[in-house]
Amino acid sequence: MTADHTEAEPAEAIFHQDGELYVxxxxxxxxxxxGAQHGGAIVGLAAHIAEQAPAAVPMHPARITTELFRSVxxxxxxxxxxxxxxxxxxxxxxxxxxxxxxxxxxxxxxVLRIRCAPGEISDDLIPETAAAEPVAxxxxxxxxxxxNTNSLISHLPLDQPSFPAAFELRSQRDYASPRSVxxxxxxxxxxxxxxxxxxxxxxxxxxxxxxxGGLVGATQHVSINPDLTIYLHTLSDDPWIxxxxxxxxxxxxxxxxxxxxxxxxxxxxxxxxxxLIFKR
Numbered sequence: 001m002t003a004d005h006t007e008a009e010p011a012e013a014i015f016h017q018d019g020e021l022y023v024x025x026x027x028x029x030x031x032x033x034x035g036a037q038h039g040g041a042i043v044g045l046a047a048h049i050a051e052q053a054p055a056a057v058p059m060h061p062a063r064i065t066t067e068l069f070r071s072v073x074x075x076x077x078x079x080x081x082x083x084x085x086x087x088x089x090x091x092x093x094x095x096x097x098x099x100x101x102x103x104x105x106x107x108x109x110x111v112l113r114i115r116c117a118p119g120e121i122s123d124d125l126i127p128e129t130a131a132a133e134p135v136a137x138x139x140x141x142x143x144x145x146x147x148n149t150n151s152l153i154s155h156l157p158l159d160q161p162s163f164p165a166a167f168e169l170r171s172q173r174d175y176a177s178p179r180s181v182x183x184x185x186x187x188x189x190x191x192x193x194x195x196x197x198x199x200x201x202x203x204x205x206x207x208x209x210x211x212x213g214g215l216v217g218a219t220q221h222v223s224i225n226p227d228l229t230i231y232l233h234t235l236s237d238d239p240w241i242x243x244x245x246x247x248x249x250x251x252x253x254x255x256x257x258x259x260x261x262x263x264x265x266x267x268x269x270x271x272x273x274x275x276l277i278f279k280r
Contacts, residue, residue: 181243
């Protein structure tokens with residue numbers, strides 16, 4: 001499938017652009033600390049900046065790895081884009097997000113883009129086509145599994161909806177289980193007045209990989225991810241993204257979540273994040 005370009009609604013978006021700065025709205029607010037942005041907003045913004053980079057040939061975003069150095073305040077961000085490697089087959093970009101005065105680097109993303117060459121591989125050589133048992137896509141959940149995303153941040157004294165409220169969520173998660181399946185649809189633009197592309201949608205959504213909060217008790221512990229890596233072999237124009245997660249952690253407060261990513265018809269990629277778990 002090809003990347004889609006849905007028209008943005010300027011009145012409601014996660015960020016507004018002001019010159020070189022990206023100004024967060026209340027929809028960028030994260031669930032753990034009042035006054036801090038959600039990691040998904042940061043990863044999505046990094047993907048948006050990377051997509052602005054020119055390339056010698058058509059390129060596919062194959063990987064984005066984002067390092068979240070510290071809590072990102074609800075203040076304007078200044079991006080810096082660096083072309084680390086240029087080539088006709090591989091391009092490596094680095095996106096740094098700074099405070100508005102460019103005194104503190106808050107997050108950094110490396111984006112690997114690989115040349116896109118339709119028809120390079122014949123259909124009969126594609127592993128899922130040749131396999132006896134193709135990858136099974138998790139069941140797409142109906143309206144009865146819809147979750148009120150405002151309830152995901154009910155423990156914070158917020159006057160306005162935060163980042164999860166930008167999504168429709170359908171989930172069958174058992175909070176006592178280390179495995180979960182959820183379906184997410186981003187309903188707001190990332191940047192006001194800018195098209196919501198397939199890559200940006202996926203990058204903005206993938207930080208919802210399962211964390212350990214539901215297993216260790218979100219009122220007693222915090223489970224955050226200092227990084228997120230997404231591998232993407234297919235760009236899908238499906239607005240729904242399925243996340244099939246499994247989380248593992250030890251008594252030292254260190255864990256990892258691995259996930260498969262889907263649209264409603266096929267496997268499109270995978271993602272992993274490290275977990276830092278500590279008592280409140």
